[in-house]
Amino acid sequence: MGGSLRAIPTGAVLTGVLVLSVSAVAAPAAYAVETGVVVQKVSVNGGKPIVLGTSQTESFTISVTASDDSGISSKLAFFGIEREVGEDYWSYHGTPTCTASSATTSTCKLTFKLDPGWGVPRNTLAGPWKVIIQLQSKDGDLYNNGGTLTHPVLRRGKLSVDAGPEPVAKGKSLKVTGKLTRANWDRRTYAGYTNQPVKLQFRKAGTSTYRTVKTVRTNSTGNLSTTVTASADGYWRWSFASTSTTSSVNATGDYVDVR
Template identity: 40%
Template sequence: MRIRASLAAATVSGAVALTALLAPAAQAADSPNIPQAFTSKPSVGRNAPADETQGDIQITKVTDNANRDVVVGITKKTFNIYVTATDPSGIATADAVLWHGNDLASGDIDGLLYTDNAATCDKWSATSATCKITITATADTDLYSSALNGKWNVAVYAEANNGDHVEKDIYKNRWVKRAASFSGFNAAPEPVAKGQTISVTGTLKLASWSYLKYYGYSNQSVELQFKPSNGSTYSTVKTIKSSSTGYLKTTVTASVPGTWRFHYAGNGIASVADAYDYVDVR
């Protein structure tokens, strides 16, 4: 249940199906800056169309990355997909990929996240099992361009002991985002006298998968929040916008000791980010 192919263009050509995930690996020398895709060599002996079901097998649940955004910085991110399926004969295996593009069945895709390893399946009964697929997404290779950030599709496959199988090219969607972070965050001076001015500064940055660096993220709304030392929740004090370089600066009046936080809520391409600094007020 392994797949491997290299591709010298951003769009995959040729008819492919998720059933190909069960084919042996085809060893190839992958260029680090091109997308990867899978070949169509189905183990069941035919090219299966998209969203095919043979027999009474059913996929009952899919949980990918704990149903959270897949956030990748400038290195790699490993996450799990759990596929639960049922069939009267029992479940033999399952697999899953995340893909980006127009159509998986025709090969019109420009991004693919998959595993080279077989799923590990826990059988809950004679008829049902949950299979874990572990995928690693690597910046600059799997995610060869920052343009791949955004909404991806989760394709899943399951096969029963008697050969029944089910394939869904778009079982659900998953957002794959670039990591956002703050650098140089500081609330000063500290300690500070009550009534004096506190200056809060920092820079919001966003990972580039293309260049493997973090760059200043401009024109983004960031909340300055505060939690008193005897409190348990943060309250928003004000909202400011990052400059053309991602820089942020604002001032507040010191009243009680507590923790100041820059909170960035993220968007369709960037993750949530937070930075903290405790200030003692005397």
């Protein structure tokens, strides 16, 4: 479901349905200045950044645990996450499902499932998004956080690696190449991420920990290339730490036999 340019009426959007807008969304207003509703816990995507690619189906959940002496009602409940940069605006929003754990406390959840055809925003909107939470108690008190909470929504990063020659003689040079790309939401494709520091890491065969050997910057097309001295059998990978707009990513290790 999509294309809404106004507030979604209570009950019109079910959990698991994406609602997105390219125009401002007017969430129901919180009229009560004082409220007895106490928000105990907020979880957006399990505490991890929301990372969106280009064509695959994505999903994330907003979960809020709240209490009131009269209990929490599902009436006027509204969750959303949104960002506006210049003329670009995007919003995922809808009505959560609230489940009572006691007479006073409920946990309300809304899961967003993005359609792979049109469910990603503009590149300019990667970064911190406002999280909108509105709840109502059974005796009529309204709670609205006013969008004071933010959560990162990032473009997905991808990394490749290739180490060779394979096998290689001990003490000889080993060339390690790769490419760092990231989701281009505007064009629905992946493009090279330029001039970014990426760590080259090695995990010796029989061990479980990677160690950083050196840091290399991507070139003007996102490519990586360096040489190292082969010393032992093991796995080589590139590791990118993330930026304010792009997710962290580790390449799958490439095993090299050293003889």
